[in-house]
Amino acid sequence: MADTMRAVDIKNGTGPATSLYINSSTPKPKPRTTDAIVKIKCFGLNRMDLLQREGHYPVPPQAPKTLGVEFSGTIESFGSDAESGFKKGDEVFGLAYGGAYAEYIAVSTHMLMHKPEELSWEQAAGVPETWITASQAMYLVGGFTPGKTILWHAGASSVSIAGIQLSRADNATAIYVTASSQEKIDFCVKQLGATAGFNYHTQNWSEEILKATGGKGVDIIIDFIGQNYFQGNLDAAARDGHIVNLGTMSGTKLPAGVDIGAFVRKRLRFEGSSLRSQDENYQGTLRNTLAEHALPKMREGSFKIPIEKVFPWEEVVKAHQLMENNQTKGKIICRID
Incomplete structure (x- = not known):
């Protein structure tokens, strides 16, 4: 050999x-x-x-x-x-x-x-990477349960594509996304089942989230962007909301003027998460969760x-x-x- x-x-x-x-x-x-x-x-x-x-x-x-x-x-x-x-x-x-x-x-x-x-x-x-990352962020870190609302940033990314479908199958009350084009928003809403989407180039997505939720905000936010979305995430989160950060595509240094008062006012949690640094036993647990909840729907074709x-x-x-x-x-x- x-x-x-x-x-x-x-x-x-x-x-x-x-x-x-x-x-x-x-x-x-x-x-x-x-x-x-x-x-x-x-x-x-x-x-x-x-x-x-x-x-x-x-x-x-x-x-x-x-x-x-x-x-x-x-x-x-x-x-x-x-x-x-x-x-x-x-x-x-x-x-x-x-x-x-x-x-x-x-x-x-x-x-x-x-x-x-x-x-x-x-x-x-x-x-493996995308669906396990989505389920880890949504369930293990974000604490999702049926009836909660959720926002997936980068809605047409592979992780969010998985997350939108998991959220829909587990009866989220509303599923919101951000994306860079109307084409991507339509894909998330019409093909994947998101409730609504917002173009971050042309709209103030945090304001739109608050309008869509009657001022309440969303229970869980899954973010890959970091710096540029930090303030918007605080604004768009509901009371007792949970912001899960998976990446920092826009950078890690916060600009002057960021208002962190929402952490106390809304009792927010901001938590970072990664998958690759976890030990294989933890990853094995996530594998089993994926096999139980997602593979049957992949086999039958209801998960894309x-x-x-x-x-x-x-x-x-x-x-x-x-x-x-x-x-x-x-x-x-x-x-x-």
């Missing part, structure tokens, strides 16, 4: 999208005791990949340098103490600390799921897994450039043939 494989690498360690290339002499991973070795069919892109490529993401110490955290493929081999329920040749998809932009990956069996036959390899590769575009992995540069354009309405997937 060969000791090397092909994997996407970065010239000089970090750089722009054009620095990505396929390195044909990458060491093939070896399994730990609880790992499986999976031969990858497809991998999904995530915004953290762009940050990691540029050297701006805190990579967990157990992650390999190769990019990528979600994938689909077939099990080739196991470590000595892998989780029962899997066998060689099984079609699986899963979440990893890194290493998915490659022909093979070593991943804990606690972070694998059997691929339903109803899902394509491309769809399966686009599920929109794919923006599938690239052959030799075009990974184009895939990253497309994600950087911020114009997508679904997952970007690379396929290894």
Whole structure:
């Protein structure tokens, strides 16, 4: 068996999208005791990949340098103490600390799921990171229960696409989104079931949220933006509301004049969350939650897994450039043939 494989690498360690290339002499991973070795069919892109490529993401110490955290493929081999329920040749998809932009990956069996036959390899590769992140933010961190209202920023992003559908299926009273265009808002409302959406380029979304809710605001806000939305989130949150921050796309430094009085006046909670830094037992719990609540609806087709575009992995540069354009309405997937 060969000791090397092909994997996407970065010239000089970090750089722009054009620095990505396929390195044909990458060491093939070896399994730990609880790992499986999976031969990858497809991998999904995530915004953290762009940050990691540029050297701006805190990579967990157990992650390999190769990019990528979600994938689909077939099990080739196991470590000595892998989780029962899997066998060689099984079609699986899963979440990893890194290493998915490659022909093979070593991943804990606690972070694998059997691929339903109803899902394509491309769809399966686009599920783990986004749907697990959405369910973690909404349920475990945000404390969502049926009847609450929720706002998903970046409504046409893959995580929010999952979150909107989870919110609808679990009987949110109202589901609001922000997005950069009317096309994206229509997609969220007409195809995914959001209640209403607001264009952050042309509308004051926090004021619109208050109008839509009769001044009450929303119970849970899921935010990826950070600095630019901090004040708006405080304004749009309901009393005893919970703001869950998953990213800081606009920056981390708050401008002068931010009014934090709402924290006391409304009894708000602001909580940051990440998935990649969690241990594999925690991620295994999230995997089981996803398998219980989302996979049945994916099999029957009531949960959509929109794919923006599938690239052959030799075009990974184009895939990253497309994600950087911020114009997508679904997952970007690379396929290894």
